[in-house]
Amino acid sequence: MRDRIDDEITFRKLEVLLAFMQTGSLAKAAEALNVSTVSVHRALHSLEQGVRCALFRHEGRNLRSTDAAQMLADVAQEVITLMSDGIRATREAAGYSSDRLKIGSLYSLTIRTVPGIVVDIKVRRPALQVELVLGPNAELIEKLKQGAIDAALMALPDAEPEIESIPLFEDDIFFAAPANSPYANLEAVDLRDCRDETFVSLGEGFATYHGFQEAFRVAEFTPNVTMRVGDIFSLMNLVSGGVGYTLLPGRVRDVFGDKVQLIALKPPYRMRQTIGVSFLRARERDPNLLALMAVCRLRTRNEG
Incomplete structure (x- = not known):
């Protein structure tokens, strides 16, 4: 059984370590991370406590890394890179920030609204592939909840805690x-x-x-x-x-x-009818949906 990793060792502290190793000073690491020098020093000291060995030595006012610190930094770089790739793959598997955006729509909105939105979002994200799924309001809501579509252009549904909606126009x-x-x-x-x-x-x-x-x-x-x-x-x-x-x-x-x-x-x-775009609140920070929301808000202002 592997040794349990101490709670003092976190991804954030490993990022601080990498910044210090790359810049060579507490002040420059703090500037790179937009934090205080004291915060950097505390994070490094906390890592020493977590690994239970010395990582740095003092030379006058300067802090110097040891071979142990370099070893931990090398591993930290691999771990952080692997975790970043893993998070990206996880989000893409869930439809977040992938190269494809599935938009549900009412049939009637394909006359003017949908083509305009698709053109605008392609201008913002040229590499994004947009897929259109047509259906009635009730069906689109279910597809949204199931994750079968990323967003829906439809009549605004009744308020639900898991769904966020942005009004576009009234008809x-x-x-x-x-x-x-x-x-x-x-x-x-x-x-x-x-x-x-x-x-x-x-x-x-x-x-x-x-x-x-x-x-x-x-x-x-x-x-x-x-x-x-x-x-x-x-x-x-x-x-x-x-x-x-x-x-x-x-x-x-x-x-x-x-x-x-x-x-x-x-x-x-x-x-x-109030027509708008709806999406799951849990996905409101997905870059593709942020682009879609920006396009929809801009069209609302321009047509208002």
Whole structure:
């Protein structure tokens, strides 16, 4: 069984030893480490206590290293290098500061928001490979918690202690109808006038689906939903083809040109989505996520 390493021997003290051995003086080592000379002296004396042998000798006011100190410094350099490499490998295995960033996103954000963010982050970190994972809000939150993605661009989730979110922008929800619909020329739609209409919607787990449910709860009737789909572009296709009406966020307004009209809802049913970037609090110091956050904050300021 190996001898137990004394608690007085730490990585920080070994770094102090290396600084002293490289500079040759307490003052220069202190300057290199941005600490006081007294702190350097105490660290070196503490190492002597930890290894239980003399590492230095005094020559007047100067402190000189012994062969034992040089031996410990050589080993310390190997240990610190190995541990640094090990920490880097560990972080990369967990997705921290690797050369790949997995960003989850709502389908609707791929129109403008996602391309802009990807371009900006590539400018900051050209070697970074960005992978996009699309899905509904509920699915993206689960992937985030499981570590399957590094960050998610989505409607801000309910507050959770393990998730940090940065708001990007707010988006109004509209009544969506085909261009030739009787509702197309209205300034605003009263959902209570739509009791007899046919609707289509996204499935559960989508942020827009929850807004859809809430709007009809306020209107005090259950809509006749004939079809549910798994992405917002398929939903818009159904609306443009006259299969049914729905509610859509304003960010998709220009996708189908004049084929789908987005009409304001009357005040009782008006609602907004807050779109942002979410990530695990435990990873908030990951360099790749710091770059992503910086890009998102800059875009928010520029577009605000």
